Amino acid sequence: MSHAGDCPLCSGPGGELLWRDDRLRVIAVDDALHPGFARVVWNAHVREMTDLDADDRAYCMAVVLAVESAVRDLVRPDKINLASFGNVVPHLHWHVIPRWTDDPHFPEPVWGARRHERAHPVSPDYRIDMQERLIRVLGPGVGIATG
Amino acid sequence: MSHAGDCPLCSGPGGELLWRDDRLRVIAVDDALHPGFARVVWNAHVREMTDLDADDRAYCMAVVLAVESAVRDLVRPDKINLASFGNVVPHLHWHVIPRWTDDPHFPEPVWGARRHERAHPVSPDYRIDMQERLIRVLGPGVGIATG
Numbered sequence: 001m002s003h004a005g006d007c008p009l010c011s012g013p014g015g016e017l018l019w020r021d022d023r024l025r026v027i028a029v030d031d032a033l034h035p036g037f038a039r040v041v042w043n044a045h046v047r048e049m050t051d052l053d054a055d056d057r058a059y060c061m062a063v064v065l066a067v068e069s070a071v072r073d074l075v076r077p078d079k080i081n082l083a084s085f086g087n088v089v090p091h092l093h094w095h096v097i098p099r100w101t102d103d104p105h106f107p108e109p110v111w112g113a114r115r116h117e118r119a120h121p122v123s124p125d126y127r128i129d130m131q132e133r134l135i136r137v138l139g140p141g142v143g144i145a146t147g
Numbered sequence: 148m149s150h151a152g153d154c155p156l157c158s159g160p161g162g163e164l165l166w167r168d169d170r171l172r173v174i175a176v177d178d179a180l181h182p183g184f185a186r187v188v189w190n191a192h193v194r195e196m197t198d199l200d201a202d203d204r205a206y207c208m209a210v211v212l213a214v215e216s217a218v219r220d221l222v223r224p225d226k227i228n229l230a231s232f233g234n235v236v237p238h239l240h241w242h243v244i245p246r247w248t249d250d251p252h253f254p255e256p257v258w259g260a261r262r263h264e265r266a267h268p269v270s271p272d273y274r275i276d277m278q279e280r281l282i283r284v285l286g287p288g289v290g291i292a293t294g
Contacts, residue, residue, distance in 0.1 A: 087254035107234035109258045144273035
């Protein structure tokens with residue numbers, strides 16, 4: 001795995017680890033305004049999707065969409081937002097964000113203008129449910145214990 | 148193809164058509180602050196990636212990444228941003244945005260805070276080059292003439 005010395009996604013998981021294997025990990029993002037926000041982080045320090053080979057591109061998106069599917073089933077959002085930017089941290093990671101028409105930024109992206117501070121309510125068991133779901137769909141993964 | 152009566156991506160191409168086939172199209176976005184901005188629009192009125200079957204998901208992302216690859220080669224951006232939101236127009240479309248450290252919103256997403264109004268310069272031949280590139284990589288496509 002390639003590393004970049006000052007990259008926060010090389011030096012730590014980047015959030016609460018929900019699932020990982022040797023290529024990527026799924027983390028829960030601590031965003032009080034957007035509960036259910038998850039990220040899929042490529043483990044190696046890669047900038048762009050097109051820096052991956054065809055098999056890794058397909059695998060990365062399959063996991064992103066497995067997370068999308070799990071989020072849709074578990075919290076029934078009005079919309080899913082997917083994004084890969086990396087302008088600040090140029091280490092490949094995908095945002096998977098459940099959106100509701102009553103959430104603080106809707107219909108803007110969560111990086112846009114904020115309308116209010118009231119998050120859409122999500123079950124406190126959500127992260128546990130999500131972790132169980134990912135293990136069921138993606139398999140047991142590897143290396144969860146070490147982060 | 149399914150349609151929604153009031154959907155602007157069902158009633159029109161959504162921008163200058165660069166390439167299309169029976170499943171999707173690639174359009175150039177008119178955004179003076181972000182030249183080179185392209186979208187991949189699924190032709191049918193589908194909300195989410197996970198509403199597509201496995202073959203269509205893979206095809207959609209392969210085209211998104213073919214566009215990413217073309218954009219990288221043609222205008223050499225500092226970063227690529229990819230996003231599928233659809234909060235305002237819930238008809239599946241992907242934003243493929245070349246970003247430069249001197250562009251008006253960097254490092255924010257293009258929907259975030261603006262720093263200045265000076266776009267990064269892009270060749271006036273860019274759209275022609277992009278269209279030629281997509282035809283070379285993806286094939287001739289279908290239905291370009293009808294939009």
